[in-house]
Each structure stands twice: as structure tokens, then as C-alpha cells.
Amino acid sequence: MNSNKKYTDEELIFQFQKGNERAYLELVNRFKDRLLNFVFGYVHSKETAEDIVQDTFLKLYTSADMYKEIAKFSTWIFTIAANLAKTELRKRKRRKIFSITDMGFDDKDYEIPSESNAPEKNITSKHQIKYILKAIHQLEEPFKTVLILRDIQELSYEEVSNIVDVSIGTVKSRINRGRLKLQKILKNLNK
Amino acid sequence: MNCYSFETLISNYLDNSISHSMKIEAEKHLDQCPNCQVKLNDMKQILHSLHSLPKLKTSANFNEKLMEKIEHHKSKKKFIFKQFMYKYSQPLSTAVAVIILLFGVYYIYNSIFPNMPNQKISTSEIQKNMLNPTQLSQPTKKKINNLQKKPQYVNIQNDDSDSSKMNKDHKSNFKNKIKMVNKEK
Numbered sequence: 001m002n003s004n005k006k007y008t009d010e011e012l013i014f015q016f017q018k019g020n021e022r023a024y025l026e027l028v029n030r031f032k033d034r035l036l037n038f039v040f041g042y043v044h045s046k047e048t049a050e051d052i053v054q055d056t057f058l059k060l061y062t063s064a065d066m067y068k069e070i071a072k073f074s075t076w077i078f079t080i081a082a083n084l085a086k087t088e089l090r091k092r093k094r095r096k097i098f099s100i101t102d103m104g105f106d107d108k109d110y111e112i113p114s115e116s117n118a119p120e121k122n123i124t125s126k127h128q129i130k131y132i133l134k135a136i137h138q139l140e141e142p143f144k145t146v147l148i149l150r151d152i153q154e155l156s157y158e159e160v161s162n163i164v165d166v167s168i169g170t171v172k173s174r175i176n177r178g179r180l181k182l183q184k185i186l187k188n189l190n191k
Numbered sequence: 192m193n194c195y196s197f198e199t200l201i202s203n204y205l206d207n208s209i210s211h212s213m214k215i216e217a218e219k220h221l222d223q224c225p226n227c228q229v230k231l232n233d234m235k236q237i238l239h240s241l242h243s244l245p246k247l248k249t250s251a252n253f254n255e256k257l258m259e260k261i262e263h264h265k266s267k268k269k270f271i272f273k274q275f276m277y278k279y280s281q282p283l284s285t286a287v288a289v290i291i292l293l294f295g296v297y298y299i300y301n302s303i304f305p306n307m308p309n310q311k312i313s314t315s316e317i318q319k320n321m322l323n324p325t326q327l328s329q330p331t332k333k334k335i336n337n338l339q340k341k342p343q344y345v346n347i348q349n350d351d352s353d354s355s356k357m358n359k360d361h362k363s364n365f366k367n368k369i370k371m372v373n374k375e376k
Contacts, residue, residue: 028257032249040247050249054257061261132240151241176202183233 009073017064024064028057031074034153035081041148042085044133052088056081071165078163082145135185143178150175192220197227201234305333 007015007023009030015023032053039049039056059080067076136144142164149160150171160175161168197220203209204217221228250256 025254028254032253033247036247036249046247049247050253053249054253054260057257058260058264062264128240129244132237132244147241151238152244154242172203172208176199179202179234179237180198183230183237186237 010069013064013067013073017067024061027060027073027077031077032057035077037153038078038148039081039085041136041144041152042082043088044137048088049085052081052084055084059084072162074159074163075165131186131189132182135182135189138185139178139181142174143181146171146174147178147182151179192216194220194224194227197221197224198230201231205231205234205238 007026009027012023012027016027035053035056036046036049039052040046043049043052056077060077067073136147139147145164146160149155149163150157155163157168157171161171164171166174197204197217200209200213200217204214209217221231
């Protein structure tokens with residue numbers, strides 16, 4: 001599959017549209033981790049995030065013909081994943097109407113994954129992560145998406161711009177406003 | 192620079208993506224404004240926390256699970272099609288047979304009785320059709336032929352100009368007949 005490295009994402013999806021299943025697998029390998037982290041920013045559960053990413057790739061498999069070259073492949077696949085994540089959140093909201101756990105800060109809602117880049121993290125920092133995840137969850141949609149992509153996934157402004165399909169200037173402005181909003185939300189949560 | 196303008200470029204300042212002159216202005220403001228210093232430090236801390244959030248990796252059997260889902264989807268699709276055909280194949284084939292039969296009867300009826308008895312054709316329609324004779328239907332063609340042979344006896348809805356012409360012909364014929372009777376007398 002290393003030979004596929006020279007192909008762009010768009011070339012791979014066109015090959016898959018012609019019936020090349022190896023091109024599909026290469027796209028899966030390229031995007032699965034990025035999509036997982038992106039979706040986790042919405043649903044805060046690794047298991048659910050992985051299910052949503054699988055559904056995203058299933059949709060890619062069944063509806064590959066829907067992709068036209070007007071948008072970047074990354075924009076398209078991230079949009080599918082975001083839509084599926086939002087649907088999952090809506091389902092959860094409906095379920096929560098009948099749930100007593102909705103009354104306060106629910107730890108179950110913000111599952112901290114065991115895989116971590118910083119093994120020295122202690123309980124306090126885990127608690128901090130929970131607060132940050134809750135704060136991100138409260139952000140409005142456009143700010144949430146760019147913050148996840150830029151500050152959690154650490155993508156470049158250009159990559160974020162390609163994924164959300166807006167200019168770099170707009171991305172920068174959204175990131176600035178998103179960070180300020182996040183700051184406010186965290187202050188309120190800590191009160 | 193005031194606090195509001197510092198706030199609008201705080202991210203660019205942290206990402207080091209502002210011009211040198213703006214950076215100097217921002218730093219000047221920071222030296223004088225303890226509130227913005229706190230804001231900047233808070234922001235740095237938040238960014239550090241965001242960057243240190245755990246980076247997830249998909250489970251080892253992710254691709255296998257995905258392939259299973261795809262296979263399941265394929266078999267489900269086939270099953271739905273099979274179930275549909277099993278349930279509706281009989282009424283569908285009956286409906287198709289009835290439609291074919293109806294078309295057949297209509298075609299045979301038209302070929303046996305090409306001239307429909309109550310079909311009325313106006314002269315304007317005939318004139319219009321005469322301009323493009325290839326588009327004429329069989330009964331219309333026959334009526335046009337009849338009209339060309341004996342135009343005065345065809346039972347058609349005439350335009351005003353045609354009827355006045357026919358009235359004149361009829362009057363002159365009638366006058367001639369009266370003259371002939373008078374002569375005989």
C-alpha cells in the first residue's frame with residue numbers, strides 16, 4: 001500500500017469510484033485516526049466515536065459515487081463524520097430527557113480514554129481534561145469544529161481551512177473567538 | 192492598543208502570526224494592562240491543556256470490523272431485494288401483463304377501426320397539419336384526402352371566411368337555377 005502514498009486523496013476516491021477497493025482501504029488507513037479524534041471531540045466516548053467513524057467509512061463505501069470534485073475529499077469525509085456525530089448527539093439528548101443523570105455534571109458523559117501521550121498525568125489533570133471536554137461540548141458548532149481540528153488535532157490553519165471549506169482568515173477569526181469563548185465557559189465551570 | 196484590540200489578536204499573538212510592529216504594540220499594551228496579562232496566561236494554559244488531550248488511535252481490529260459491517264450491509268441489501276421480489280413479484284407481473292394486454296387491445300382496435308366516428312377535426316387543425324404532413328394521424332390523413340377530393344361536402348367546422356365563400360357559391364347557383372326555370376316558362 002506504500003505505493004499509494006504518491007496518490008492524493010482525490011485520486012484515491014476516483015480510483016475507488018472505478019472499483020479499486022485497495023484505494024478505499026488506503027483512504028481508511030489515512031483518515032481513521034484523524035476522524036476518531038475529531039468525532040471524540042463531539043461524543044467524548046471512544047467506543048461511540050469508533051462506531052461513528054466506522055459508519056462514516058461505510059457511507060463512503062456505499063455512497064462514493066456522490067463525491068464530486070467540487071470539494072476536497074477531506075472536507076467531504078469530515079462533513080459526513082460531523083453529521084453522524086451530531087445525529088448521535090441528538091439521539092442522546094432525546095434519551096436524556098428521561099434520564100435523572102442529566103441533573104448535574106455526569107462523569108459518565110466524559111469518558112477519559114486510557115491511551116495518553118502524557119503518562120505522568122495525575123488525577124487532577126484527568127479532572128481538568130474532563131472540564132475542558134465539557135467546555136468544548138458547550139461551544140457552538142463552527143467554533144467547536146475549528147478548535148478540535150486546530151488545538152486538539154494540531155492541524156495547520158491551511159488544513160483546517162480545507163476541511164471546513166472556509167478561508168484561512170475566517171478560520172483564524174473563528175479560532176480566536178472560540179478560544180475566548182472556551183476561556184469564559186471554563187471560568188464559569190470552575191466557579 | 193486597547194484591551195478589545197488585544198483580545199482580537201490574542202490567538203495570532205500566541206501563534207506568532209502577526210507582524211513585528213503589531214507584536215511590539217501588543218507587548219507595550221501587556222506591560223501596562225494586568226487584566227490582559229492574566230487573560231494571556233489563562234489562554235496559554237488552556238492551549239497547553241488542549242494540546243495535551245490524549246490522542247486516540249483506532250483499535251487494532253478496526254479494519255476487520257469495518258469489512259464485517261460492509262459485508263453485512265451487502266447481504267442486508269440482497270436480502271431486502273429478495274424479500275421485496277418474494278412479496279411483490281406476483282402482483283407486479285400481473286400488473287405488467289394487464290398493461291401489455293391493454294396496449295395490445297388498443298393497438299388492434301386502432302388498426303381495425305382507424306376512422307373514429309365521432310372524431311371532429313377543425314379546418315385550422317387540418318391547415319396546421321398540412322404544413323407538416325409527416326405528423327398526421329391515419330384518420331386525419333383520410334379526412335384531408337376527402338376534403339381535397341370534395342371540399343364542399345365534408346362535414347367540418349369551417350372558419351368564417353370559408354363559410355362566406357360557400358354561401359356566395361350557393362347563392363349564385365340558386366340564382367342560375369331560377370333563371371333557367373324562368374326561361375323554361
